[in-house]
Amino acid sequence: MIRSCFQAVRTFISHFPVTLCPDAVSHGALIKSTRLQCSGHRSARGLSMSLWPLSANPRDFSLPNASWSAEMQQVYDHYNALCEVKTKDSEEKGPWYKLPSYNRSLKHAAGGVYLSKIIQSKSRLFTRSNKEYGAAFEYVIFMNKQEKKCVCAFQSGHLLEGPPGHVHGGAIATMMDTVTGTLAGYLAGPVMTANLNINYRSPVPLGSVVLLHSALDRIEGKKIFVNGRVTSTDESKLHTEATALFISVNVGHVFGI
Numbered sequence: 001m002i003r004s005c006f007q008a009v010r011t012f013i014s015h016f017p018v019t020l021c022p023d024a025v026s027h028g029a030l031i032k033s034t035r036l037q038c039s040g041h042r043s044a045r046g047l048s049m050s051l052w053p054l055s056a057n058p059r060d061f062s063l064p065n066a067s068w069s070a071e072m073q074q075v076y077d078h079y080n081a082l083c084e085v086k087t088k089d090s091e092e093k094g095p096w097y098k099l100p101s102y103n104r105s106l107k108h109a110a111g112g113v114y115l116s117k118i119i120q121s122k123s124r125l126f127t128r129s130n131k132e133y134g135a136a137f138e139y140v141i142f143m144n145k146q147e148k149k150c151v152c153a154f155q156s157g158h159l160l161e162g163p164p165g166h167v168h169g170g171a172i173a174t175m176m177d178t179v180t181g182t183l184a185g186y187l188a189g190p191v192m193t194a195n196l197n198i199n200y201r202s203p204v205p206l207g208s209v210v211l212l213h214s215a216l217d218r219i220e221g222k223k224i225f226v227n228g229r230v231t232s233t234d235e236s237k238l239h240t241e242a243t244a245l246f247i248s249v250n251v252g253h254v255f256g257i
């Protein structure tokens with residue numbers, strides 16, 4: 001039992017970095033270990049991935065690729081610039097931080113363990129399960145810890161069609177869950193979605209780039225209340241509004257142990 005718990009936590013750390021990636025939130029050794037991995041992924045700023053001994057060089061799906069439109073790249077460049085060091089003399093960084101994004105999540109969750117070895121080995125984070133550039137969910141999340149909010153640039157691929165020429169409502173809900181959940185996890189550690197309430201205000205054209213904005217409303221004990229919006233990149237058009245409730249859980253709950 002102890003061995004399987006250790007194995008589960010080890011895998012959790014190596015494959016679930018986004019939700020458990022708060023720079024300064026302290027949740028004991030698990031988070032400290034995870035911070036090491038997050039630091040490793042700031043390799044563009046000089047740190048090496050070799051800091052992380054438990055995971056081979058994973059692909060960061062949130063980096064620009066050839067499928068990104070000029071608009072997607074423009075939004076990325078805008079927020080990425082806000083992440084950079086402000087002055088030469090100071091180590092101070094902007095308030096924004098680009099989250100890395102990988103395609104593995106919880107290899108040792110209860111269903112994966114007891115249902116099938118195939119599920120264990122092949123499980124992938126839903127939004128990153130298609131490796132073809134531009135086919136499904138292309139997105140990058142920028143976190144602003146000071147203001148307890150984040151912004152996600154999302155370019156929908158051809159596999160996400162719902163109504164002809166427009167994005168499927170389930171795909172929008174998936175992105176809303178991902179972005180609000182990432183914010184809640186960033187601020188409070190491991191969480192699960194208890195409630196997600198969505199109002200679709202105007203359809204999202206397939207292939208377009210939109211912004212998902214999410215902000216913390218309040219925290220009441222285990223409950224983290226977060227809001228979300230989908231807008232056009234210039235924020236003139238509102239596509240979707242949402243509220244979400246996340247509940248802080250211990251690692252055992254996530255693994256079903």
Ligand SMILES: CCCCCCCCCC(=O)SCCNC(=O)CCNC(=O)[C@H](O)C(C)(C)COP(=O)(O)OP(=O)(O)OC[C@H]1O[C@@H](n2cnc3c(N)ncnc32)[C@H](O)[C@@H]1OP(=O)(O)O
Pocket residue numbers: 016017018019105125177178179181182191192193194195221222223245247248249
């Ligand atoms: C790596 C990249 C990751 C990207 C982020 C992805 C985020 C995606 C997250 C998900 O999609 S998680 C998957 C979907 N969610 C689930 O499967 C959750 C299933 N439900 C549960 O596991 C439990 O019900 C849950 C953890 C949500 C709550 O169980 P608990 O036993 O911890 O909570 P409890 O029942 O003690 O309730 C705690 C408080 O929350 C309240 N609460 C719980 N569920 C609620 C609900 N649904 N609506 C309103 N309030 C709720 C509850 O009333 C209570 O309030 P009070 O403290 O004031 O009494």
